[in-house]
Amino acid sequence: MQETGQTGPAPATRVDLGARFEQEFGGAPDGVWQAPGRVNLIGEHTDYNEGFVLPFAIDRTARVAVAVRHDSTVRLLSTYGDQGVVSTILDSLQPGTAKGWTKYPLGVIWALRERGIDVPGLDLLLDSNVPLGAGLSSSHAIECAVITALNDLTGAGLSAQDMVLATQRAENDFVGAPTGIMDQSASLRGSGGHAVFLDCRDQTARLVPFETQPAGLVLLVIDTKVSHSHSDGGYASRRASCELGAEVLGVKALRDVEVADLEEASGLLDEVTFRRVRHVVTENDRVLQTVELLGGPGPSAIGPLLDASHASLRDDFEISCPELDLAVDTSRANGAIGARMTGGGFGGAAIALTPVDAEQKVRDAVVKAFTDAGFAAPEIFTVSPAAGATRIS
Ligand code: GLA
Numbered sequence: 001m002q003e004t005g006q007t008g009p010a011p012a013t014r015v016d017l018g019a020r021f022e023q024e025f026g027g028a029p030d031g032v033w034q035a036p037g038r039v040n041l042i043g044e045h046t047d048y049n050e051g052f053v054l055p056f057a058i059d060r061t062a063r064v065a066v067a068v069r070h071d072s073t074v075r076l077l078s079t080y081g082d083q084g085v086v087s088t089i090l091d092s093l094q095p096g097t098a099k100g101w102t103k104y105p106l107g108v109i110w111a112l113r114e115r116g117i118d119v120p121g122l123d124l125l126l127d128s129n130v131p132l133g134a135g136l137s138s139s140h141a142i143e144c145a146v147i148t149a150l151n152d153l154t155g156a157g158l159s160a161q162d163m164v165l166a167t168q169r170a171e172n173d174f175v176g177a178p179t180g181i182m183d184q185s186a187s188l189r190g191s192g193g194h195a196v197f198l199d200c201r202d203q204t205a206r207l208v209p210f211e212t213q214p215a216g217l218v219l220l221v222i223d224t225k226v227s228h229s230h231s232d233g234g235y236a237s238r239r240a241s242c243e244l245g246a247e248v249l250g251v252k253a254l255r256d257v258e259v260a261d262l263e264e265a266s267g268l269l270d271e272v273t274f275r276r277v278r279h280v281v282t283e284n285d286r287v288l289q290t291v292e293l294l295g296g297p298g299p300s301a302i303g304p305l306l307d308a309s310h311a312s313l314r315d316d317f318e319i320s321c322p323e324l325d326l327a328v329d330t331s332r333a334n335g336a337i338g339a340r341m342t343g344g345g346f347g348g349a350a351i352a353l354t355p356v357d358a359e360q361k362v363r364d365a366v367v368k369a370f371t372d373a374g375f376a377a378p379e380i381f382t383v384s385p386a387a388g389a390t391r392i393s
Pocket of ligand 1: 040043044045046047048137179180181182183230343344345
């Protein structure tokens with residue numbers, strides 16, 4: 001979903017968005033809102049199969065300062081990139097017309113207007129420290145910050161579920177990425193110390209405690225710097241395989257296929273479609289097992305499930321890449337108790353659940369392995385579950 005490959009500023013260097021807004025637009029904003037990126041702990045490519053996912057909101061956010069205007073002009077500016085102020089008119093918003101990061105706020109405005117909500121003209125300044133293109137849902141962080149702001153400013157009274165569906169509409173029909181509901185659900189419903197266990201069929205969510213520190217662990221994110229886009233074909237082709245599999249098996253969605261059904265399914269599907277289906281079916285099962293373990297022994301017990309998820313994404317779903325595999329394998333070989341790629345694939349980030357005393361060894365080994373392989377230097381940082389979207393001033 002990302003295109004620019006730029007990275008937002010580190011958390012410590014965040015700008016005073018209100019002051020910067022005044023400087024850029026010549027007046028104070030009506031407020032500042034923020035929404036986090038997410039890490040998916042487990043449950044990859046299961047959301048659009050009406051299955052289960054277990055993401056959490058991270059402590060990196062997109063922030064927007066917004067002021068309502070008294071005309072139908074929308075002016076957008078970000079603190080990064082070199083696009084300058086982008087100005088447009090509400091009535092001219094059409095899918096396929098926006099460029100770069102502006103697709104995300106404009107997509108949300110478009111989706112709200114499609115729902116009949118009277119969005120006014122506005123000035124908007126964006127700042128984000130969710131790394132772009134890293135598979136941490138920087139685009140959904142922007143969309144969720146914007147929709148939270150517009151829900152407040154228009155008094156539309158949208159529920160979290162309404163906002164999830166409106167941002168999905170923005171992604172699918174305005175941005176052109178046929179993605180599911182996981183990322184925005186994590187960004188809107190996340191909570192400190194918890195992962196969001198989401199049933200993507202009925203969209204019910206339950207917060208599951210997930211804290212690494214008491215278990216003597218850290219969750220490392222290894223951003224491979226391989227940038228990806230979910231609007232350029234690979235994601236859509238996997239989704240099409242899943243839909244074909246469900247159709248041939250005569251079910252509404254792959255959610256309805258159990259692990260025990262796989263043997264029979266192998267005789268009904270072509271070899272590639274079968275492997276795509278097997279990934280989704282076993283991944284749903286791994287999510288349920290992970291939730292069970294987090295409710296019992298805790299995070300130190302989930303490593304093998306993370307490893308199995310990666311193997312399935314690499315071999316059956318075929319959406320990993322050499323950099324992600326190297327990050328995962330090197331982390332495991334140097335003390336991580338479980339590791340996997342996270343997000344939509346074809347690049348982005350891996351996560352490695354690592355004992356605190358092995359953290360430095362894993363970091364050093366991954367950096368060295370990337371250098372030795374001739375890959376770009378990865379960015380490695382820790383994340384922990386954080387709060388979902390909110391107004392901050
Ligand atoms: C992207 C999409 C999500 C989900 C993941 C894969 O992040 O936005 O809806 O499909 O890929 O699990």
